[in-house]
Structure formats: structure tokens, C-alpha cells
Amino acid sequence: MILDREELLSSGYVIVKDVLDQPLLDELRRATDGLLAQQSADDIERYKYQGSNIAVAYQDPVFARLFALPKALDALRALGFTSPRWWSTFLLSKPPHAPPLYWHQDWWAWDDPISASPVPAQVFLMYYLSDTNPGNGCLRVIPGTHCRHNPLHDLLPAAHTRETYEANPNSVIFSSRPDEIDVPVTAGDLLIGDARILHAAYANQTDHHRSLLTLWYFPDYDLLPDAIKAYAARKKPLDLPDWWSGEEGKLMEPLIPRYNGDAAPATWNRVPKLFY
């Protein structure tokens, strides 16, 4: 697989075509529709701009197969990353006629000097489970904002906080930006992006839901500062399912971030500042 590392480093994202085959897409649709059906009314209201915000881990073995998908790990290798670790996954599903998602970025350790590196410490791997376009809620990005200041940075609150969940729909955080571009994809494509890039999503104006699985990885864990590793590895061990002793558990083991040193964990700070 040949991918352009320079494109990721300069624009902040790349698209890899046809990563999920039809049977895997079908399995993921079945598993994610099952999770969506269990949402509480409170969560549906709280996460209305994201559509849903469901933590996905080992509810179904198909998710472990997705997190360890050889084609996706090959894509990371082709981009020059050699020690990937999976951190978390969220199901963001816009119901029919859902509002747009606010502009934001998702990096969380802005006090650490690694935040100013041209190379991403953390990336998202996004899999949309249906074709996307501006009419059903495709992604929008402002290229280059993962490492360059943009006027929008000065207008945004920290992402995924009460301030964004309860934002007025007329707020600037939903505005059209002169330098934004649309990122429509075909179901099964893989969108890899720098956690620092400014992004948003259109409203879903259709009668069908639009589901997205966002997988978070540290693409080169071995190169990260100890403080980031210490934070990444401290997540409470999940209750492992019965199937962990089988094939899928073996696939996941090398992808789990671990840290045995004694560095203090990095501080959580989602407000960008190192560009200034």
C-alpha cells in the first residue's frame, strides 16, 4: 500500500479507499444498530449534535476485528507509523434530520510540547457505515489547522463539554468557514486524521441514519513522551469478554497501550495553545 505521509502531515488527513469489505460492513451495521437501540432518552438529548456518543469496545467480537484490521494497520505503516496502539472508539450516529456537529479539535494534552510536533501523537480512524455527502452529514475540515493557528481557534470552547453540548444552534461553532472543505466518503473507506485538526459535520437532512465509528490510535506509541504513555495506559482495564481467549483477543493484545515507568501522567487540556 502506498500512502502519502506528506499529505497527512500538511493537510492533517488522508482517505484510504475500500478498506472494509461488504460482509464486514454488514456485521458492523448490525452490531452498531444494536447499540443505538439501547440508548437512553437522556443521552439522545445530550449528544444531539454528535447524534450519539457511545463508547465502543468489546461489546461484540466484530469490534476487536475492526480495531486490529490488517488493512488499517498496513495503512498506518504505509504512512510511516510503526508502533500503533488502540485507545478508544465511539459510535457517532446521526439520526434522520439531526442537526450539524460543531467545529472542534480532539487533542487533549496541549500542555505537552509534543503538541507542536508536525507528526501527530494521536490520530482518528473514521469509518462511515454509509456513503456520506453534505446532505446526510459528511465531515468538514479546515486543512492545516492541526499545526497552524486559525481565527476559529479563538472562538471555540473546549470540545465535547457542556458548553458545546448545550450550544445555541446559531453559535459561531456551527458557522460556515471560508477555508473549510467537505470530505464525502464511500462506505468502507477509511479516513485517517490528526486529532488536532479542526473538523465538524453537516446536518443529516435525510430520512436515514448516518453512522460513524471513530477509532482513536496512538500511531507511534513507542516514540511518545512518557507522560503521554502514562496517561494513555492508565485507563481502567476493561472487563474482558469470554471470547478474549480466542482469535480476537490475540489480535488486540499487541495494540493495548502499556506503561511500566514512573512518569506522572500528562494533564488533560483540550485548549490549543502551542501555535501562538
Ligand SMILES: O=C(O)CCC(=O)C(=O)O
Ligand atoms: O460525525 C462526524 O462526522 C464527526 C464526529 C466527530 O468528529 C466527533 O464527534 O468528534
